[in-house]
Amino acid sequence: MPDSGTIAPVSPLSNRLLAMNESATIAMAKKSRELMAKGFDVINLSFGEPDFQTPQYIKDAAKQALDDGYTFYTPVPGIPELRQAICDKFKRDNQLEYLPNQIVVSTGAKQALANAVMSLVNPGDEVIVFSPYWVSYEEMVKLAEGTTVTLAGSLENDYKVTAAQLEAAITERTKLIMYSSPCNPTGSVFTREELGAIAAVLARHPQVYALADEIYEYINFVGEHVSLAQFPEVKDRVITVNGFSKGYAMTGWRLGYLAARQDIASACEKMQSQITSGTCSITQRAGLAALRGGRSSADEMVEAYRRRRDLVLEIVRDIPGFKTPTPSGAFYIFPEVSAYFGRTTPDGSTINTSMDLAMYLLNDALVSAVSGEAFGAPDCMRFSTAAADDKLVEAFRRVKVSLAKL
Template structure:
């Protein structure tokens, strides 16, 4: 489905590189653009498409940034980040994630997105296969392609909380497999892999010396399962695991752009080399803010997580009132990822629903609710609903959706 969408939606411009012509636009950003266009016309659109906290960055973090500006901390920083931030990240990872790392294992980047690209560009050769757990965050697929790798999708089902099993991972491994890539808690499904599930996957990977694990843990602090477990803490794979994290979600710092990796030193050095030719060091002021986030009071982070749990329950309860929507209960992150395939083949006036993309366009124009179709996440039967919005907006959005969906026959 993903390749079909790419072919349908890309604009081929001969003067541009094959690389950019072959790249799909991020579905989340595409839908955000369409929503903005309607809002510009004066239409009241409720946007549940972007994975962005609706909370303001906590006060003590903002104060640290102001202090850094007032003190003139405005110059280039080391490519991998200022020493005190790298040290604080390493200490956090030892304390909270049981990762045996030092500052030399940390590379700070302009968002976890850059951290992922750095890692893939440093590890993947043309033709290397990267196993991606599907449903997956939209950019994983295109990032692997950009590194000239081959994405290999392994699908989890709604009935199993969208989680991939160790047996599925084993079945997907070939001599060309270079890495496996996944997120936990997961965007878009909210799935959280348990200690037992990740240990079973690690035991499979440990049998193959040529395979690395890239674990995206950006939603670590938005976890309702009771435990966040880092696969990189397991001795059998710790020397082949790259842990990716950042500040956007747990600290409501999306616009600040700050992420990082923890990796074996030789991989960290390679990512430093890559980043040195692209952006150099991340924003100096943001690094001081990130330091305050890691070393300061976590009360606001906990409050936000509690709010996301409440909103999850609210949306799940409201969706139960809509016939034809099948949803599981996410264990983390702030998304609901229901199966909407019951509406495929239905129509209303000039709208005919072939897939989840058509359904999202219909709901945007008819209900004025902006969502993201599941095709870009490797799950074309689903849509992604972000619950990172106010209770009032969530209630009104689901009400509008219910009215619009009832019109489809």
Template sequence: MSLTKDLTLLSDRINALSESQTLAMSKKSRELAAKGHQVINLSIGEPDFQTPQHIKDAAKKAIDEGFSFYTPVSGILELRQAIADKLRKENNIDWKADNIVVSTGAKQSLANALMCLVNPGDEVIIFSPYWVSYSEMVKLAEGETVLLEGPFENDFKVTADQLEKAITPRTKVVMYSSPSNPTGSVFTEKELREIAEVLAKHENIFVIADEIYEYINYEPNYFSLGSIPSIKERVITINGMSKGFAMTGWRVGYMAAAKWIADACDKLQGQITSGTCSISQKAAVAAVKGDMKPTQDMAKAYLRRRDLVLGLLKEIPGIRTFTPKGAFYVFPEVNDYFGKTDGETTIHTADDLCMYILNKVYVSLVTGEAFGAPNCIRISYAASDENLTEALRRMKDALAQLH
């Protein structure tokens, strides 16, 4: 059977789907590393810290106590109550345990919400630059993505005025992350209240607020859109354990929403995965209820690394950036290098630049095109100070050869 024929036998929805470019770059990095090259991977959004010990201990205890059976689809009550308490205390979002659905990672929580709200042809406004999977999830839900681009001068943040102009009778969902992947930008309380004023006028529009990087935030007084009473019933708050607690492989995410939305997501999840790993859920209880010092220490380390990377980037001509307020990414504009060559390779796009840097000096980055910003690249600083310093030195050397 030919490759072409094989693809025609696949469903239209999977053929329409794009491969994650962040995972694709990681795959290419591994291939080069397997050939013996010393690759520094700054392409993947994963903490480089170990899961805190008290969380691992809780998982071991759950194993020893035989907590290995199916759990309720939405998660064990102990965890959902702990999440509800956290949201009330830290985010001023007053939901009960029945409003919480725990899933196998925040990615599943996002997909659940979209699949339960979006009909074919519904428009989903995504604040851009955006996390790569948002638009692909909208495709799976048979909706239509409307990208709303935040200006560089506003740290890539979309304004309330922009949102108001983008809304149409077909708009069903607005979707964003704060702190943002890929930009590291954080919406202020003032900015989110202005956005809420726009949304309050449109009672059939819902918001998916992705707060997965909440704890990697360098500004005081983090603010959640879901705490605003006028739109509370229409905000689906997404969060999880992976970033703030260095628990990427444990696969625990959650959503908080009006009960009828939570019930719909429970219904969907019950037909796809049911409840997530029982042991991971017990570990998540310890994360949400336990000592926050390890999380705070990680955030301090990320802040130091951010400043290290920003300082090193200033030494490279032709790169324009701003100071991100959260997450662990720097998202500089690099279009000054478009059209330049080292005599062998000519750079036309950010994709070309990332591949040039990977093949020339073995540093793995991600093109901004994957995030809706084709003039940018994403640099993850979830890496050691030594690797960051060496990676930026290599990048500087490689870029200096372009004329």
């Protein structure tokens, strides 16, 4: 027993760190790996990672870059050739005109998002985040000492927030909105009409900026991808973030970028200059080859993702209590699972939350998924469909068996 006069040590950690949560997707993947290390046959559907190899022509470009001596520091916002290729991509795919000095290349799209939030948000600024949202959005806002205002899209509207909801949520303190399309975790895709209505709202509030996360742009099952920046009345207030991890299966390469008007791009460059500087030289040469090679390899992967989505939906819709909209993009399903709350597990525990359900499935079915709390949707769960067909069939067979025990 310590002496009654002993004073507990004060944590040396900063308040900003203590206020942050660990990424739920990374936490569940970590738990999965721990079980795998003990010999358990875990099927990990918690990570948003393509199971495809990076296309060979991109790997070859990286090898060539090594042989050619591209081993030195790069400019903070990216090598000029890559920034020009990104401009060409925006013109080709999105009908958007940018100059290379409006592009900032980062170590993954996550860093590009963080650069933008830290460059725009002051303490007390309100940031409207469309919910369900990717797990890191709220934590980035916390880091910038902003205030997150979540807007929840309804299940009936495929989880998409409406322009009317946005109009009602904007106050004099609103500085930024954040959303993704195609959406992680729901797979929902905003239509041209929906984004046009949102652009009209933003046009009436010139103090509000938008951070559009388009990392899943190429993984789209409904055809047209629309960028908010395509609406001229708001283009100068839209920061568009994209990258290579999903469409080109380059997760481990860590390469993303943003496009914004000049002063915002320069601010993001300044932020990055003090944290990481320019991203990996070899990775940038690989990204250059990826863009110059077009999107045929991405289109091939999309067809596989579409098949897997349909395969999983056919199984999941036979699971009682799962309400699962059809995703229009990305590689997830996001069922509403609250029908299982209040039920008892075989060992006598009670399922009170989607986190409880995720942990039950991990331990009983040996299937790893992510609870909806982390995405601002506590009644839901996210399962990745970026796995081989046989793995997906086996995973959801196990899930169905385990849920039947409740």
